[in-house]
Amino acid sequence: MSDSSSPRTPTGDPGGRSGVRETFTEDPISEQPAASPPEKSSVQLASPNSRTVRPGDRIFQFLTTGAGVFVVSLIGLIGLFLLVQAIPALQADNVNFLTSQTWQTDPNDMKFGIMGLLLVTVYSALLALIIAMPISLGIALFLTQYAPKRLARPFAYVIDLLAAVPSIIYGLWGLMVFAPTIEPVSQWVNDTFSWIPIFAAGNVSPDMRGTIFTAGIVLAVMILPIITSLSREVFERTPTPHIEGALALGATRWEVIRTTVLPFGKAGYIGASMLGLGRALGETIALAIILTGAVGREFTWSLFDGGATFASKIAADYAELNNEISAGAYIAAGLVLFLLTFLVNFAARSIIAKKGD
Numbered sequence: 001m002s003d004s005s006s007p008r009t010p011t012g013d014p015g016g017r018s019g020v021r022e023t024f025t026e027d028p029i030s031e032q033p034a035a036s037p038p039e040k041s042s043v044q045l046a047s048p049n050s051r052t053v054r055p056g057d058r059i060f061q062f063l064t065t066g067a068g069v070f071v072v073s074l075i076g077l078i079g080l081f082l083l084v085q086a087i088p089a090l091q092a093d094n095v096n097f098l099t100s101q102t103w104q105t106d107p108n109d110m111k112f113g114i115m116g117l118l119l120v121t122v123y124s125a126l127l128a129l130i131i132a133m134p135i136s137l138g139i140a141l142f143l144t145q146y147a148p149k150r151l152a153r154p155f156a157y158v159i160d161l162l163a164a165v166p167s168i169i170y171g172l173w174g175l176m177v178f179a180p181t182i183e184p185v186s187q188w189v190n191d192t193f194s195w196i197p198i199f200a201a202g203n204v205s206p207d208m209r210g211t212i213f214t215a216g217i218v219l220a221v222m223i224l225p226i227i228t229s230l231s232r233e234v235f236e237r238t239p240t241p242h243i244e245g246a247l248a249l250g251a252t253r254w255e256v257i258r259t260t261v262l263p264f265g266k267a268g269y270i271g272a273s274m275l276g277l278g279r280a281l282g283e284t285i286a287l288a289i290i291l292t293g294a295v296g297r298e299f300t301w302s303l304f305d306g307g308a309t310f311a312s313k314i315a316a317d318y319a320e321l322n323n324e325i326s327a328g329a330y331i332a333a334g335l336v337l338f339l340l341t342f343l344v345n346f347a348a349r350s351i352i353a354k355k356g357d
Contacts, residue, residue, distance in 0.1 A: 082335040089328025097332065101298045103313075105326040112329045114336050116299045120212060120307040121337070124287065125280035127216030127303065128223055133273050135220075136227035140269075144235040145257055156232065163225040171289030174218035179209035179290065186213055190304055202304035203297040210292030213303040218290060219283060223276035230275065234268030235261055267352045274348030278341055281309075288312035310337040 092110040095102055100113025139159065143152045186208040193199035202211060242260040251259065292306035293316075299305055308316065314330050321327040 079335070079338060082331055082338060086328050086332035086335050089325050089332055092325055093329075105320070105329045107323050107325045110325065110329065114310075114333050116307055117310050117313055117333060118336065119299045119301070120291070120305070121281060121309040123212050123303065124216045124219055124309060125277055127212065128219030128280045129273060129277050131217060131220035132224045132227055132276060136224055136231055137269065139228045140231035140235055141257060141261070143232050145253065145261065159225050159228050162221070163229070167222070167283065167285045168289070170218055170222055171286035174214065174286060174290045175210070178218060179214050182214055182217065183208045186211065186304065197301050198303050200300065200302045200304070202302040202306065203300050204292045204306035205304065207292055207306070208304060210290055210306055211304045212291070212307070215287050215290045216303070218286060219280045222283065222286065223279050226279060227272045227276045230272035231265065231269045234265040234272070238264045270351050271348055274344060277344055281337070281341060281344065282311055283309070284311035284315045288315050310334065
């Protein structure tokens with residue numbers, strides 16, 4: 001009998017060599033018992049679909065949803081109120097409301113159009129924006145990229161304080177101090193560039209004080225702190241690794257601003273400018289004080305025209321709103337201003353969305 005523990009010689013060995021034995025060992029893997037299924041953990045992870053919603057989450061969701069619906073509903077109701085109140089006056093209007101520059105709100109002979117108000121409003125706001133945007137950009141970049149912190153912080157406080165000055169103060173300053181000072185400059189611009197329609201003599205010539213040119217510069221001072229403050233906050237959020245990476249590659253300070261700071265903060269800068277434009281479009285008291293009324297004179301497409309904006313016209317004639325039909329004419333003008341601000345905000349959102357992409 002052969003010992004079962006001794007090595008075995010395979011049969012049919014083609015070599016047939018004696019004394020050479022091949023040993024076979026059992027595969028250790030095949031002899032291992034089958035792995036048992038893992039035991040279930042005593043702690044079960046809740047799936048996202050089966051998690052319990054806490055009462056606090058439900059309350060917070062209800063409050064936030066309600067706040068959003070309330071704001072949207074309030075805006076819609078304001079627009080609906082303006083439309084309903086303006087319809088009787090629009091039906092009694094004897095001229096084209098959109099293209100006429102006549103403004104006569106006699107209940108017996110209603111003739112009012114918003115073209116003159118629209119042009120003065122847009123002209124003054126765009127002039128303010130053109131002046132304020134580059135200055136605000138320069139101030140914001142200086143405070144965030146060049147100025148030392150001990151100087152940047154108090155200087156930023158001074159800029160922010162300009163936003164706290166009441167509009168009536170700006171109006172009095174613009175009429176009594178700034179307008180006489182800027183009059184020689186206005187006269188020089190008018191004499192030198194009168195061949196350009198926007199710099200030609202206006203409908204209040206030779207008065208060069210209460211014009212859109214003066215009002216636009218005062219408006220630029222008023223919206224300057226808004227654009228500067230928001231732009232500064234955006235530029236300060238530029239990721240530090242981006243700035244340090246550009247400096248490590250040998251970029252100058254201006255190259256760092258051009259390649260990292262401006263691309264990162266462009267959308268915020270545009271949004272801040274649109275907020276400033278909204279402030280300029282709705283400014284009331286300051287423009288009511290500065291602008292010279294051009295009664296019976298049409299707008300001549302010049303920056304040296306007088307006139308009134310939507311807001312300043314409503315404020316100046318508020319005491320005369322003692323008749324429902326007459327008041328409806330001013331409410332119709334307010335409705336146009338309401339829609340104009342919506343268009344500006346929609347354009348700003350579109351620009352920011354494209355820059356974000």
